[in-house]
Amino acid sequence: MKAALLESAPGELVIVDDVEHDAVGPREVLIKTAAAGVCHSDLHYMQGKYRTRTPTVVGHEASGVVLEVGSDVTYVKPGDHVVTCLSVFCGVCEYCLSGQLVLCSKRATRRGRGKPQRLKRGGEDINQFLDVSAFAERMLVHENAVAKVGTDLPLDRAALLGCAVTTGLGAVIRTAKVEAGSTVAVIGCGGVGLNVIQGAALSGAAKIIAVDRLTDKLEMAKGFGATHVIDASDADAVQAVKDITGDGVDYAFEAIGLKPTTEQAFAMLRPGGTAVVVGMIPLGTSIELPGVDFMYEKKLVGSLMGSNQFRTDMPRYAELYTQGRLKLDELVSARLPLEQVNEAFAEMERGSVARSVIVFD
Ligand SMILES: NC(=O)c1ccc[n+]([C@@H]2O[C@H](COP(=O)([O-])OP(=O)(O)OC[C@H]3O[C@@H](n4cnc5c(N)ncnc54)[C@H](O)[C@@H]3O)[C@@H](O)[C@H]2O)c1
Ligand SMILES: [Zn+2]
Numbered sequence: 001m002k003a004a005l006l007e008s009a010p011g012e013l014v015i016v017d018d019v020e021h022d023a024v025g026p027r028e029v030l031i032k033t034a035a036a037g038v039c040h041s042d043l044h045y046m047q048g049k050y051r052t053r054t055p056t057v058v059g060h061e062a063s064g065v066v067l068e069v070g071s072d073v074t075y076v077k078p079g080d081h082v083v084t085c086l087s088v089f090c091g092v093c094e095y096c097l098s099g100q101l102v103l104c105s106k107r108a109t110r111r112g113r114g115k116p117q118r119l120k121r122g123g124e125d126i127n128q129f130l131d132v133s134a135f136a137e138r139m140l141v142h143e144n145a146v147a148k149v150g151t152d153l154p155l156d157r158a159a160l161l162g163c164a165v166t167t168g169l170g171a172v173i174r175t176a177k178v179e180a181g182s183t184v185a186v187i188g189c190g191g192v193g194l195n196v197i198q199g200a201a202l203s204g205a206a207k208i209i210a211v212d213r214l215t216d217k218l219e220m221a222k223g224f225g226a227t228h229v230i231d232a233s234d235a236d237a238v239q240a241v242k243d244i245t246g247d248g249v250d251y252a253f254e255a256i257g258l259k260p261t262t263e264q265a266f267a268m269l270r271p272g273g274t275a276v277v278v279g280m281i282p283l284g285t286s287i288e289l290p291g292v293d294f295m296y297e298k299k300l301v302g303s304l305m306g307s308n309q310f311r312t313d314m315p316r317y318a319e320l321y322t323q324g325r326l327k328l329d330e331l332v333s334a335r336l337p338l339e340q341v342n343e344a345f346a347e348m349e350r351g352s353v354a355r356s357v358i359v360f361d
Protein backbone atom coordinates (compact mmCIF):
# COMPACT_ATOMS: atom_id res chain seq x y z
CA MET A 1 0.00 0.00 0.00
CA LYS A 2 0.97 3.62 -0.45
CA ALA A 3 2.37 5.36 2.63
CA ALA A 4 4.50 8.33 3.70
CA LEU A 5 7.69 6.90 5.13
CA LEU A 6 10.15 8.60 7.47
CA GLU A 7 13.36 6.68 6.77
CA SER A 8 15.41 8.47 9.42
CA ALA A 9 15.08 11.58 11.57
CA PRO A 10 15.59 14.41 11.00
CA GLY A 11 14.18 13.92 7.54
CA GLU A 12 11.34 14.49 5.09
CA LEU A 13 8.68 11.97 4.18
CA VAL A 14 9.07 9.76 1.12
CA ILE A 15 5.99 8.37 -0.61
CA VAL A 16 6.40 4.65 -1.22
CA ASP A 17 3.90 2.08 -2.48
CA ASP A 18 5.25 -1.13 -0.98
CA VAL A 19 4.44 -0.94 2.73
CA GLU A 20 2.56 -4.07 3.82
CA HIS A 21 0.38 -4.75 6.83
CA ASP A 22 0.18 -8.12 8.56
CA ALA A 23 -2.96 -10.27 8.87
CA VAL A 24 -5.57 -8.91 11.32
CA GLY A 25 -4.96 -10.20 14.86
CA PRO A 26 -7.82 -11.29 17.19
CA ARG A 27 -8.19 -7.83 18.81
CA GLU A 28 -7.21 -5.73 15.80
CA VAL A 29 -9.08 -3.68 13.23
CA LEU A 30 -8.08 -3.02 9.63
CA ILE A 31 -9.23 0.37 8.39
CA LYS A 32 -9.33 1.93 4.93
CA THR A 33 -7.95 5.40 5.67
CA ALA A 34 -10.24 8.21 4.51
CA ALA A 35 -8.47 11.28 5.87
CA ALA A 36 -5.50 12.15 8.09
CA GLY A 37 -4.83 15.55 9.64
CA VAL A 38 -1.41 17.18 9.61
CA CYS A 39 -0.49 17.82 13.26
CA HIS A 40 2.61 19.64 14.51
CA SER A 41 3.48 16.65 16.72
CA ASP A 42 4.43 14.59 13.64
CA LEU A 43 6.80 17.39 12.67
CA HIS A 44 8.54 17.36 16.07
CA TYR A 45 9.43 13.70 15.47
CA MET A 46 10.40 14.31 11.81
CA GLN A 47 12.72 17.11 12.96
CA GLY A 48 14.25 14.95 15.69
CA LYS A 49 12.95 17.16 18.54
CA TYR A 50 11.24 14.02 19.84
CA ARG A 51 12.48 10.49 19.19
CA THR A 52 10.79 7.62 17.43
CA ARG A 53 12.18 4.43 15.93
CA THR A 54 12.70 4.57 12.16
CA PRO A 55 11.77 3.64 9.54
CA THR A 56 8.26 4.64 10.44
CA VAL A 57 5.04 5.82 8.80
CA VAL A 58 3.97 8.99 10.63
CA GLY A 59 0.48 10.54 10.96
CA HIS A 60 -1.85 9.95 13.90
CA GLU A 61 -5.06 12.02 13.45
CA ALA A 62 -7.26 9.97 11.16
CA SER A 63 -10.60 8.58 10.14
CA GLY A 64 -11.65 5.72 7.94
CA VAL A 65 -13.97 2.84 7.21
CA VAL A 66 -13.52 -0.57 8.85
CA LEU A 67 -12.53 -3.23 6.31
CA GLU A 68 -11.97 -6.23 8.58
CA VAL A 69 -12.05 -7.05 12.28
CA GLY A 70 -10.27 -9.73 14.33
CA SER A 71 -12.08 -12.76 15.75
CA ASP A 72 -12.50 -11.23 19.25
CA VAL A 73 -13.66 -7.75 18.18
CA THR A 74 -17.29 -6.89 18.92
CA TYR A 75 -17.15 -3.07 19.15
CA VAL A 76 -16.99 -2.43 15.39
CA LYS A 77 -17.80 -4.30 12.19
CA PRO A 78 -16.85 -3.88 8.52
CA GLY A 79 -18.41 -0.73 7.07
CA ASP A 80 -18.41 1.21 10.35
CA HIS A 81 -16.89 4.70 10.32
CA VAL A 82 -14.17 5.21 12.91
CA VAL A 83 -11.75 7.81 14.20
CA THR A 84 -8.36 6.58 15.36
CA CYS A 85 -6.68 7.87 18.50
CA LEU A 86 -3.13 7.37 19.72
CA SER A 87 -4.51 7.17 23.27
CA VAL A 88 -5.06 3.45 22.82
CA PHE A 89 -6.00 1.99 26.20
CA CYS A 90 -5.56 -1.59 27.44
CA GLY A 91 -8.30 -1.36 30.07
CA VAL A 92 -6.43 -3.51 32.58
CA CYS A 93 -3.31 -1.60 33.71
CA GLU A 94 -3.20 0.52 36.85
CA TYR A 95 -3.58 3.77 34.89
CA CYS A 96 -6.58 2.53 32.92
CA LEU A 97 -8.25 1.14 36.03
CA SER A 98 -7.82 4.44 37.85
CA GLY A 99 -9.40 6.37 34.99
CA GLN A 100 -6.18 7.86 33.55
CA LEU A 101 -6.56 6.18 30.18
CA VAL A 102 -4.13 8.49 28.36
CA LEU A 103 -1.34 7.25 30.64
CA CYS A 104 -1.96 3.56 29.78
CA SER A 105 1.21 1.46 29.78
CA LYS A 106 0.05 0.07 26.38
CA ARG A 107 1.83 -3.22 27.01
CA ALA A 108 -1.27 -5.22 26.15
CA THR A 109 -2.20 -3.26 23.03
CA ARG A 110 1.03 -3.70 21.07
CA ARG A 111 2.47 -6.73 19.36
CA GLY A 112 5.35 -7.78 21.59
CA ARG A 113 9.02 -7.91 20.68
CA GLY A 114 9.99 -10.92 18.61
CA LYS A 115 6.48 -11.23 17.17
CA PRO A 116 5.57 -10.22 13.59
CA GLN A 117 5.00 -6.45 13.61
CA ARG A 118 1.92 -4.79 12.11
CA LEU A 119 3.83 -3.01 9.33
CA LYS A 120 6.64 -4.23 7.08
CA ARG A 121 8.45 -3.20 3.92
CA GLY A 122 10.60 -5.60 1.93
CA GLY A 123 10.88 -7.94 4.92
CA GLU A 124 11.99 -5.11 7.25
CA ASP A 125 9.88 -4.05 10.26
CA ILE A 126 8.31 -0.59 10.06
CA ASN A 127 7.69 1.09 13.41
CA GLN A 128 3.98 1.84 13.89
CA PHE A 129 4.12 5.53 14.82
CA LEU A 130 2.14 6.31 18.00
CA ASP A 131 0.26 3.01 17.52
CA VAL A 132 -1.51 4.45 14.46
CA SER A 133 0.67 5.30 11.39
CA ALA A 134 -2.07 7.24 9.62
CA PHE A 135 -0.33 8.48 6.46
CA ALA A 136 -1.04 5.18 4.74
CA GLU A 137 -3.88 3.79 2.67
CA ARG A 138 -4.76 1.34 5.43
CA MET A 139 -4.28 1.30 9.20
CA LEU A 140 -4.03 -1.92 11.22
CA VAL A 141 -4.62 -0.97 14.87
CA HIS A 142 -5.70 -2.40 18.22
CA GLU A 143 -9.47 -2.22 18.61
CA ASN A 144 -9.03 0.16 21.58
CA ALA A 145 -7.40 2.73 19.26
CA VAL A 146 -10.70 3.51 17.53
CA ALA A 147 -13.96 5.30 18.33
CA LYS A 148 -17.07 4.67 16.27
CA VAL A 149 -18.77 7.71 14.70
CA GLY A 150 -21.97 8.07 12.70
CA THR A 151 -21.90 7.85 8.91
CA ASP A 152 -23.42 11.35 8.78
CA LEU A 153 -20.18 12.92 10.05
CA PRO A 154 -18.00 13.78 7.01
CA LEU A 155 -14.80 11.72 7.29
CA ASP A 156 -12.39 14.56 6.43
CA ARG A 157 -13.68 16.51 9.40
CA ALA A 158 -14.05 13.43 11.61
CA ALA A 159 -10.27 12.93 11.31
CA LEU A 160 -9.70 16.11 13.32
CA LEU A 161 -11.41 14.52 16.32
CA GLY A 162 -8.45 12.12 16.34
CA CYS A 163 -6.08 14.69 17.85
CA ALA A 164 -6.58 18.47 17.46
CA VAL A 165 -10.17 18.60 18.74
CA THR A 166 -9.75 15.97 21.45
CA THR A 167 -6.51 17.57 22.65
CA GLY A 168 -7.80 21.15 22.62
CA LEU A 169 -11.27 20.57 24.05
CA GLY A 170 -9.96 17.97 26.49
CA ALA A 171 -7.30 20.33 27.86
CA VAL A 172 -10.12 22.71 28.80
CA ILE A 173 -12.87 20.30 29.80
CA ARG A 174 -10.97 17.36 31.25
CA THR A 175 -7.49 18.58 32.29
CA ALA A 176 -8.30 22.09 33.58
CA LYS A 177 -12.09 21.78 34.10
CA VAL A 178 -12.64 25.45 33.20
CA GLU A 179 -15.74 26.91 34.88
CA ALA A 180 -18.31 29.19 33.29
CA GLY A 181 -17.44 32.83 33.85
CA SER A 182 -13.70 32.29 34.25
CA THR A 183 -10.93 33.99 32.27
CA VAL A 184 -8.76 32.09 29.80
CA ALA A 185 -5.68 32.90 27.70
CA VAL A 186 -4.50 30.67 24.85
CA ILE A 187 -0.97 31.10 23.47
CA GLY A 188 -0.69 29.66 19.94
CA CYS A 189 -3.71 29.50 17.65
CA GLY A 190 -2.91 26.56 15.38
CA GLY A 191 -5.10 23.49 14.96
CA VAL A 192 -4.77 22.66 18.66
CA GLY A 193 -4.96 26.21 20.07
CA LEU A 194 -8.13 27.01 18.08
CA ASN A 195 -9.72 23.99 19.72
CA VAL A 196 -8.64 25.16 23.16
CA ILE A 197 -10.39 28.43 22.31
CA GLN A 198 -13.60 26.71 21.22
CA GLY A 199 -13.42 24.44 24.27
CA ALA A 200 -13.24 27.54 26.47
CA ALA A 201 -16.21 29.03 24.62
CA LEU A 202 -18.22 25.81 25.09
CA SER A 203 -17.34 25.90 28.81
CA GLY A 204 -18.73 29.41 29.12
CA ALA A 205 -15.48 31.24 29.85
CA ALA A 206 -16.19 34.97 30.10
CA LYS A 207 -12.97 36.31 28.62
CA ILE A 208 -11.02 34.25 26.09
CA ILE A 209 -7.76 35.93 25.10
CA ALA A 210 -6.01 34.53 22.03
CA VAL A 211 -2.27 35.13 21.58
CA ASP A 212 -0.40 34.48 18.31
CA ARG A 213 2.12 36.32 16.20
CA LEU A 214 0.15 36.03 12.94
CA THR A 215 -2.80 38.31 12.32
CA ASP A 216 -4.72 35.80 10.19
CA LYS A 217 -4.52 33.29 13.08
CA LEU A 218 -5.93 35.93 15.42
CA GLU A 219 -8.78 36.53 12.97
CA MET A 220 -9.53 32.78 12.97
CA ALA A 221 -9.36 32.79 16.77
CA LYS A 222 -12.21 35.31 16.92
CA GLY A 223 -14.30 32.95 14.78
CA PHE A 224 -13.67 30.16 17.31
CA GLY A 225 -14.77 32.27 20.29
CA ALA A 226 -11.88 34.53 21.32
CA THR A 227 -13.19 37.71 22.94
CA HIS A 228 -9.79 39.47 22.84
CA VAL A 229 -6.68 38.99 20.72
CA ILE A 230 -3.03 39.88 21.31
CA ASP A 231 -0.47 40.05 18.51
CA ALA A 232 2.65 38.66 20.19
CA SER A 233 4.86 40.01 17.40
CA ASP A 234 4.41 43.57 18.66
CA ALA A 235 3.24 43.29 22.28
CA ASP A 236 4.33 41.88 25.61
CA ALA A 237 1.69 39.15 25.93
CA VAL A 238 1.89 38.96 29.73
CA GLN A 239 1.40 42.70 30.20
CA ALA A 240 -1.36 42.77 27.57
CA VAL A 241 -3.26 39.97 29.38
CA LYS A 242 -2.94 41.84 32.68
CA ASP A 243 -4.17 45.04 31.01
CA ILE A 244 -7.30 43.17 29.87
CA THR A 245 -7.97 41.24 33.09
CA GLY A 246 -6.57 43.39 35.91
CA ASP A 247 -4.61 40.69 37.74
CA GLY A 248 -4.22 37.90 35.20
CA VAL A 249 -6.25 34.93 33.98
CA ASP A 250 -7.68 31.93 35.81
CA TYR A 251 -6.37 29.58 33.10
CA ALA A 252 -3.57 29.96 30.56
CA PHE A 253 -2.93 27.34 27.88
CA GLU A 254 0.36 27.02 26.02
CA ALA A 255 -0.32 25.43 22.59
CA ILE A 256 2.99 25.91 20.80
CA GLY A 257 5.66 23.93 22.68
CA LEU A 258 8.26 26.56 23.62
CA LYS A 259 10.05 27.46 26.85
CA PRO A 260 9.42 31.25 26.69
CA THR A 261 5.70 30.90 25.97
CA THR A 262 5.28 28.30 28.71
CA GLU A 263 6.91 30.72 31.16
CA GLN A 264 4.63 33.47 29.83
CA ALA A 265 1.57 31.27 30.41
CA PHE A 266 2.55 30.92 34.07
CA ALA A 267 3.40 34.62 34.39
CA MET A 268 -0.03 35.74 33.10
CA LEU A 269 -1.95 33.81 35.83
CA ARG A 270 -3.80 35.53 38.59
CA PRO A 271 -3.18 34.14 42.11
CA GLY A 272 -4.69 30.64 42.25
CA GLY A 273 -4.57 30.28 38.47
CA THR A 274 -3.58 27.22 36.45
CA ALA A 275 -1.27 27.12 33.43
CA VAL A 276 -1.76 24.08 31.18
CA VAL A 277 1.06 22.95 28.89
CA VAL A 278 -0.39 21.43 25.74
CA GLY A 279 2.51 22.12 23.36
CA MET A 280 5.31 19.57 23.07
CA ILE A 281 8.40 21.21 24.55
CA PRO A 282 11.53 19.80 22.86
CA LEU A 283 13.40 17.03 24.69
CA GLY A 284 16.10 18.41 26.95
CA THR A 285 14.42 21.81 27.41
CA SER A 286 13.71 22.86 31.01
CA ILE A 287 11.21 25.42 32.23
CA GLU A 288 12.17 28.09 34.79
CA LEU A 289 9.58 29.67 37.06
CA PRO A 290 9.78 32.16 39.93
CA GLY A 291 9.45 29.97 43.03
CA VAL A 292 7.60 32.64 45.00
CA ASP A 293 4.60 32.28 42.67
CA PHE A 294 3.77 28.92 44.28
CA MET A 295 3.02 30.88 47.47
CA TYR A 296 0.13 32.37 45.48
CA GLU A 297 -1.17 28.88 44.66
CA LYS A 298 -0.33 29.15 40.98
CA LYS A 299 -0.25 25.78 39.26
CA LEU A 300 1.50 24.40 36.17
CA VAL A 301 0.09 21.16 34.74
CA GLY A 302 0.69 19.02 31.69
CA SER A 303 -2.06 17.75 29.41
CA LEU A 304 -1.58 14.65 27.27
CA MET A 305 -4.11 14.41 24.43
CA GLY A 306 -6.49 16.48 26.54
CA SER A 307 -6.60 13.83 29.32
CA ASN A 308 -9.19 12.22 27.04
CA GLN A 309 -11.53 9.33 27.42
CA PHE A 310 -11.98 9.30 23.68
CA ARG A 311 -14.61 6.56 23.37
CA THR A 312 -16.86 8.86 25.41
CA ASP A 313 -15.55 12.20 24.17
CA MET A 314 -15.58 11.71 20.41
CA PRO A 315 -19.27 10.78 20.04
CA ARG A 316 -20.08 13.81 22.26
CA TYR A 317 -18.01 16.10 20.03
CA ALA A 318 -19.65 14.63 16.92
CA GLU A 319 -23.05 15.45 18.44
CA LEU A 320 -21.96 19.03 19.17
CA TYR A 321 -20.84 19.36 15.53
CA THR A 322 -24.17 18.03 14.28
CA GLN A 323 -25.96 20.61 16.45
CA GLY A 324 -23.79 23.37 14.97
CA ARG A 325 -22.08 24.07 18.30
CA LEU A 326 -18.63 22.70 17.44
CA LYS A 327 -16.69 24.11 14.49
CA LEU A 328 -14.99 21.51 12.34
CA ASP A 329 -15.63 22.82 8.80
CA GLU A 330 -13.71 26.01 9.57
CA LEU A 331 -10.70 24.03 10.84
CA VAL A 332 -9.93 22.48 7.47
CA SER A 333 -7.75 24.94 5.56
CA ALA A 334 -6.74 22.54 2.77
CA ARG A 335 -7.46 19.04 1.50
CA LEU A 336 -4.42 17.47 -0.16
CA PRO A 337 -3.34 14.11 -1.62
CA LEU A 338 -0.66 12.11 0.24
CA GLU A 339 1.92 13.18 -2.36
CA GLN A 340 1.72 16.74 -0.98
CA VAL A 341 2.28 15.85 2.67
CA ASN A 342 5.72 17.53 2.87
CA GLU A 343 4.20 20.74 1.43
CA ALA A 344 1.49 20.52 4.10
CA PHE A 345 4.13 20.43 6.84
CA ALA A 346 6.02 23.34 5.24
CA GLU A 347 2.76 25.31 5.14
CA MET A 348 2.16 24.51 8.83
CA GLU A 349 5.62 25.85 9.70
CA ARG A 350 4.81 29.09 7.87
CA GLY A 351 1.78 29.23 10.15
CA SER A 352 -0.94 30.14 7.67
CA VAL A 353 -3.15 27.05 8.08
CA ALA A 354 -5.47 25.86 10.83
CA ARG A 355 -5.30 22.24 9.68
CA SER A 356 -4.36 20.60 6.38
CA VAL A 357 -6.03 17.26 5.86
CA ILE A 358 -4.58 14.50 3.66
CA VAL A 359 -7.45 12.80 1.85
CA PHE A 360 -7.31 9.30 0.36
CA ASP A 361 -9.25 7.90 -2.63
N1 LIG B 1 -0.20 17.56 24.53
C1 LIG B 1 -0.61 16.81 23.53
O1 LIG B 1 -1.08 15.71 23.71
C2 LIG B 1 -0.54 17.37 22.14
C3 LIG B 1 -1.41 16.89 21.13
C4 LIG B 1 -1.35 17.48 19.88
C5 LIG B 1 -0.44 18.49 19.61
N2 LIG B 1 0.40 18.89 20.60
C6 LIG B 1 1.37 19.98 20.40
O2 LIG B 1 0.65 21.21 20.43
C7 LIG B 1 1.42 22.19 19.73
C8 LIG B 1 0.54 22.90 18.72
O3 LIG B 1 0.20 22.00 17.68
P1 LIG B 1 -0.53 22.53 16.37
O4 LIG B 1 -0.72 21.34 15.49
O5 LIG B 1 -1.68 23.39 16.73
O6 LIG B 1 0.64 23.46 15.75
P2 LIG B 1 0.54 24.66 14.70
O7 LIG B 1 1.88 24.77 14.10
O8 LIG B 1 -0.65 24.47 13.83
O9 LIG B 1 0.21 25.95 15.62
C9 LIG B 1 1.17 26.68 16.33
C10 LIG B 1 0.70 28.13 16.41
O10 LIG B 1 1.59 28.84 17.27
C11 LIG B 1 1.91 30.10 16.70
N3 LIG B 1 3.22 30.50 17.21
C12 LIG B 1 4.42 29.94 16.95
N4 LIG B 1 5.38 30.56 17.66
C13 LIG B 1 4.78 31.54 18.38
C14 LIG B 1 5.22 32.50 19.34
N5 LIG B 1 6.52 32.58 19.67
N6 LIG B 1 4.31 33.32 19.90
C15 LIG B 1 3.00 33.25 19.58
N7 LIG B 1 2.52 32.35 18.69
C16 LIG B 1 3.39 31.50 18.10
C17 LIG B 1 1.88 29.85 15.20
O11 LIG B 1 1.66 31.06 14.47
C18 LIG B 1 0.70 28.87 15.07
O12 LIG B 1 -0.53 29.54 14.89
C19 LIG B 1 2.61 21.43 19.13
O13 LIG B 1 3.74 21.52 20.00
C20 LIG B 1 2.11 20.01 19.11
O14 LIG B 1 3.14 19.06 19.07
C21 LIG B 1 0.37 18.35 21.85
ZN1 LIG C 1 -3.90 0.47 30.28
Ligand SMILES: [Zn+2]
Residues within 6 Å of the ligand: 039, 040, 041, 042, 060, 061, 163, 164
Ligand atom coordinates in the same frame (compact mmCIF):
# COMPACT_ATOMS: atom_id res chain seq x y z
ZN1 LIG D 1 -1.60 15.42 17.07
